[in-house]
Each structure stands twice: as C-alpha cells, then as structure tokens.
Amino acid sequence: NRRGGVTSLYVDSFVAPHLQHLLNTDVLDEVHRSALDALLAETPLGQRIVAFKIWSRTGRVLYSTDAAIIGRTFPIDEGLAEALAGNVHSEISDLSQLENEFENRKWSRLIETYCPVHANKLGTVIAAAEFYQTTDELKRELRAAQLRSWLVVAATMLVMYLLIFGLVRRGSLTIDVQRRQLNDKVTELSALAVQNAQLHNNVRRAAARTTALNERFLRRIS
Numbered sequence: 001n002r003r004g005g006v007t008s009l010y011v012d013s014f015v016a017p018h019l020q021h022l023l024n025t026d027v028l029d030e031v032h033r034s035a036l037d038a039l040l041a042e043t044p045l046g047q048r049i050v051a052f053k054i055w056s057r058t059g060r061v062l063y064s065t066d067a068a069i070i071g072r073t074f075p076i077d078e079g080l081a082e083a084l085a086g087n088v089h090s091e092i093s094d095l096s097q098l099e100n101e102f103e104n105r106k107w108s109r110l111i112e113t114y115c116p117v118h119a120n121k122l123g124t125v126i127a128a129a130e131f132y133q134t135t136d137e138l139k140r141e142l143r144a145a146q147l148r149s150w151l152v153v154a155a156t157m158l159v160m161y162l163l164i165f166g167l168v169r170r171g172s173l174t175i176d177v178q179r180r181q182l183n184d185k186v187t188e189l190s191a192l193a194v195q196n197a198q199l200h201n202n203v204r205r206a207a208a209r210t211t212a213l214n215e216r217f218l219r220r221i222s
Contacts, residue, residue, distance in 0.1 A: 001090050007048055008088045008115035011129045014039055016117050019054065022126040023119045028054065028062040036063055050110065051103050051132040054117075057084055062127065066102030074099050083114035083128035090114075092135065109135055 018035045022028070040052055054063035059076040061069050077097065079089040093112035095104035103110060110132040117127040 001088075005088055005090070007131065007133065008113060008129075010048070011115055011131060012117065015054075015129055016120070019117050019127055020120055022056070022062075022117075023122070023124065026056040026058065026060065026062065033063055040065070049131040049133055050107070053099070053130040055080055055083075055128040055130060057125070057127065061099070064102075069099060069101070079112065079114040080128055080130070083116045083130075084125055086116050086118075086125050088113065088115045093132075103132060107132075107134065111135060111138060 015036065018032050018039070019028075021032070036052075036054070040049070051065050052063075053061055053065075053069075056062050058073065059080065060073045061071065064070050074097075076084070079091065082089040090111065090113040093100070093110055095107065095110060111134070112130065112132055114128055114130050116125040117129055118124065119126045
C-alpha cells in the first residue's frame with residue numbers, strides 16, 4: 001500500500017496533465033499516446049513501473065504498454081472500481097485476469113496499483129491509471145524488515161534470558177545459603193543431642209551411685 005500510494009503520486013502528477021481532455025471525451029488521440037510513451041520511457045516514473053494502462057470510466061482501455069488491448073473493454077473489477085471512486089487500490093496480483101495477457105508472459109506476480117486521475121481544479125475523477133511494479137524491491141524490504149524483527153526478538157529473548165538467569169541465580173544462591181544455614185543448625189542440633197545423651201548417661205550413673213550409697217547407708221544403719 002505504501003509503495004503503491006507513493007508511486008500513484010508520481011502518476012497523478014506526471015500523467016494527469018496529458019489526460020485532461022478526457023473530461024469531455026473518452027478518446028485518447030495519437031498525440032497524447034505519444035506523450036505517454038515518452039513519459040514512460042524518459043522519466044523516473046518509467047523506471048519504477050513495468051506495465052501501464054489508462055482506463056476510461058466505462059472499463060475501456062484507452063492506453064496500455066501492450067498495444068494489443070487498447071480499445072478493448074473489460075469487466076470493472078474491485079481495484080478499478082475503487083480508483084474510479086477516487087481511492088488508491090494496491091495489491092500483489094497473480095496476473096490471472098484477461099487484461100494481464102501481456103504481463104503474465106514475463107512475470108508470475110506483480111504489485112498492481114489502481115489510482116484515480118483527477119481533472120484540474122474540479123477534482124473530478126476522469127479516468128483511472130493502472131500500473132505494475134516488480135516485487136523485487138518489496139522482497140528486499142520484507143527481508144530487511146524480517147531481519148530487523150528477528151534482531152528485536154533475539155535481543156528481547158536475550159534480555160529475558162538474562163533477567164530469568166539473574167532471578168534463578170539469586171534464588172539458587174539464597175537456597176545455597178539457607179541450605180548451609182540449615183546444615184549448620186542440623187550439626188548444632190546433632191551436637192546438642194550427643195551432649196544431651198551424655199548428660200543423660202551422667203545423670204543415670206549419678207542416680208545409680210546415689211541409690212547404691214543410700215542402700216549402703218541404710219544397711220549400715222540397720
């Protein structure tokens with residue numbers, strides 16, 4: 001759409017001056033056809049497009065780079081209807097229409113754009129221009145856009161990975177610290193348990209000695 005819109009500005013500015021007489025007639029004479037031929041051959045516009053047509057409001061081809069279809073009438077399709085309504089229509093065409101006999105012999109796909117041709121000062125749509133551009137430059141732009149997109153995705157994933165790695169590492173360090181603290185507590189509790197067992201044994205032996213002393217004392221009293 002962007003490429004078609006930009007090129008349609010060139011078409012309207014370069015082509016419209018040669019088509020102003022179509023406000024009163026739908027015939028394109030030889031003088032204006034020659035002017036269009038020169039325009040497409042000698043200007044930057046001709047370098048940007050590979051095929052070109054001028055349509056009347058009734059769907060008749062008034063001019064074409066394929067001279068064989070000049071004067072023929074074709075059904076008004078969606079793109080032409082939009083252009084005749086004053087809008088720019090652009091799409092990638094598979095060139096399967098009857099009007100594309102010339103184009104589909106050389107290309108399998110082209111960017112097809114319809115744009116309105118306006119009458120000076122009045123703004124009325126007096127005809128529609130149809131032009132075709134190759135998809136080569138579009139493919140390069142798409143590859144560049146895809147590359148930029150993948151770079152953005154890769155950078156985003158790298159940042160996310162680093163953030164997650166940082167969070168996991170902090171969590172792992174926290175777990176290690178807590179594990180060491182827990183091991184220290186377990187060691188301390190184990191030592192206390194051993195000490196407690198020793199104290200219990202000491203108490204038990206002391207109690208046994210006390211009992212023996214009491215019995216000996218009682219026998220002595222007896």
